[in-house]
Amino acid sequence: MHTHDTMDADAFDVLVVGAGPVGLTTAIQLGTHGWRVGVLERWPEPYALPRAVVFDHEVARVLAAVGLGHVLPELSEPASDYEWRNAKGETLLKLAFDESSHSGWPYMSMFTQPRLEEALEEHARAMPTVDVLRGWEAVDLVEDATGVLLTARRTAAPEDAGESRELRASYVVGCDGANSFVRSRMDVSLTDLGFQYDWLVLDVIPHDRERVWSPLNLQLCDPERPSTVVSGGPGRRRWEFMRMPGETVEELNRADTAWKLLEPWNLHSGNATLERHSVYTFQARWADSWRKGRLILAGDAAHLMPPFAGQGMCSGIRDAANLTWKLHLVLSGQAPESLLDTYTEERSQHLRHAIELSVFLGRIICEQDRTKAAERDTHMLADQRARKDPLAAMPARTLTGGMVAHGEDGRPTEQAGRLAHQGRVRFRGRTDLFDQAVGPGFALIAAQDPRPLLDDETVAWCAQVGLRLVTVVREDEAGPDDIADVDGSCLGRLEATGQHALLVRPDHYVFGGAASAEDVPGLVTQLRERLSGGSAAEPG
Known part of the structure; x- marks a missing residue:
């Protein structure tokens, strides 16, 4: 287990307030990119009793991508x-x-939350880039042009009560629940459907x-x-x-x-x-904006819903998956801060769907x-x-606006915004689901090598942002460095959608498709332009 000398450890790239599943997933995803992340949690000990009991296949895929694939079968049942x-x-x-x-995991799984949190926290603590600070409560914050100064107060042992420290970060992500401290400092309005x-x-x-x-x-x-x-x-x-x-x-x-x-x-x-x-x-309510300057909300801090669709924690994990790749590109200077505006835009579309579904089911169930x-x-x-x-x-659940490919009419292209399919592949001797065999990040998945279609400068840009150019071949045609389509679903998907290639984002949503080899350069160029701030705010 890796620990830091915390005497000089009060400068972070990102501070996450709240060490529940959403906060820990956020921290691990950012820490994997090498960012220094502090996780503040006011409770000295993890909450030992169950809360959420269900996650879906998409969330299982996110959890597996942060390194928990091997423990999910132990703590859940389909x-x-x-x-x-x-x-x-x-x-x-x-x-x-x-x-x-669609994601290669059971469609829905029933699980024990304390066991999941324990696995997430263990993983976070083992990372040299992440500090989990239990027994510290955020009590004040001041934002300036370059970051946020957050004051935390010790809540742990009585003899330390009242001890405080100042932590600095470029961004603060509030994953601190329904009564969020971070949200209280953001001056954002709430929409409440009055269904409780x-x-x-x-x-x-x-x-x-x-x-x-x-x-x-x-x-x-x-x-x-x-x-x-x-x-x-x-x-x-x-x-x-x-x-x-x-x-x-x-x-x-x-x-x-x-x-x-x-x-x-x-x-x-x-x-x-x-x-x-x-x-x-x-309750059924959400914050109308999930970001104000350098303060960002995720999970219950941003939204609450009835449990009838099993989407409460799932929505929070989706928040983390959507936010972290964007925050990584902004922190590394590869995208402007305006990319973070697509976070609320994309997630609130989904979230509205999840809340409306849970209220729709709730009205049927709660009839007296x-x-x-x-x-x-x-x-x-x-x-x-x-x-x-x-x-x-x-x-x-399809994204209709935000960071997805648009056609000349300004509308999302056919495959854009859909959740990408995941099947089993073999790569360099390992047979597993695509994410585990090939790794996380952007992926341009094609049935023929896309490299010859791109100029050297574009290939270099792809490497810089972590966009892997992936060729998937039939298992009986695979060479030692090819990605072999073990169950036929990867190539089957391209065929079924009529696409030569699909460009998939790090959160497993399709940025867009290329109907032919000739369309591949334009697809990559559109992603590059959108990430550099060109037309990123165009309407969906």
Whole structure:
């Protein structure tokens, strides 16, 4: 484990406030680029109890790219299904999730957050570029022309309480939750959809490890007591019960109430451990801007949403993936600060989709009016008989503006803004998913060597920004230095999209495609112009 002499260690490139999954992912991604990162966390010890319990394939891909690919199977289990039932036990909706996905990871995974945080923090602490400063709370900050001076106060041991230190950084990223200190210093407005309910959240460890839970993830749409019953990661279960009219938060949040609510599942203090019981208020709100000068927000500091789409922590990890490559290019002088404006633009599009989806699902689930619930059931049962997908009407998660390729009409080109596919490849003797075999960063993925299409100066620029020029070939045609398409999905994707090449960003979104070999130089040139500040702010 690497530690610094912190006496002279108070100058950083970036300070991250908050050491949850979003803050640690942000720090690791920046630290991997060689930037000096300080992570301030007011709690002296990691939070030991579960909070988020689900991540999707895209987030698994990001976590694997920061070096956690080997531990994800240990701390998570694939979410094979998600079933909605009404008060009579009839199935209203049944979603089956694939073991593999567009990103090469299970479509959805159920996990234990403390275990993930432990793996992230261990990884961050092992990096020579990252300092994790636990027991220090940000209490003041002053921004000037060249950076931010942040005052931190010791919260750890009583004898040190009140001790303070000044830390300096070029940028401060607030990953410090719903009551964000960093956001409080930014003067940004919030949009609140006014959708909020109190729910009791119970985390339970059943003593019978062999008990089969079917379905694995269940949503009970019962107007008498809407409830959620899902995996909490390997060996754990989570129940969530909506607070009903006439119930106080205090009576709902008692251990004896928890056990009473668990009785229908044959769980009691003799055969299960109640790890946590806590009443949460689910909200739907976001900050209208996530950056002001050198202060930037990510995760719950920027947005809160109901849990019904499982996108709360996922959205925060996406924030980190979107922000860090841009911040790296700005810090290294390879892109102007205006590139950071695309962070709010791109992420708020996605975020609005995630919040609208979670509120849409929440309105269906939280219905307490029996007549309206009966109408909902009739409608959903009819949809199910007609094999209608109730989520099909929701917009796809595609970036429509920001740092993506535009055509002459000013609109994003066909493949631009889509999440890039990831398959298995073999490279220099290693067979793995593309990210793990080839490495992170920009990639121009083509079925023929793109180098001869580019002039020497462009090839040199590609090397400078870390844009790898990747040729993928069929496995039976691969030489020792080729990237062999082991499962055929990489070349299959190019073929299916009608593209000769795809230019993929470090956060795994497609910048744009080239329909023919002749279009490749123009695609690379457009990325170069956009990163240098040319037309970066054009409307999407």
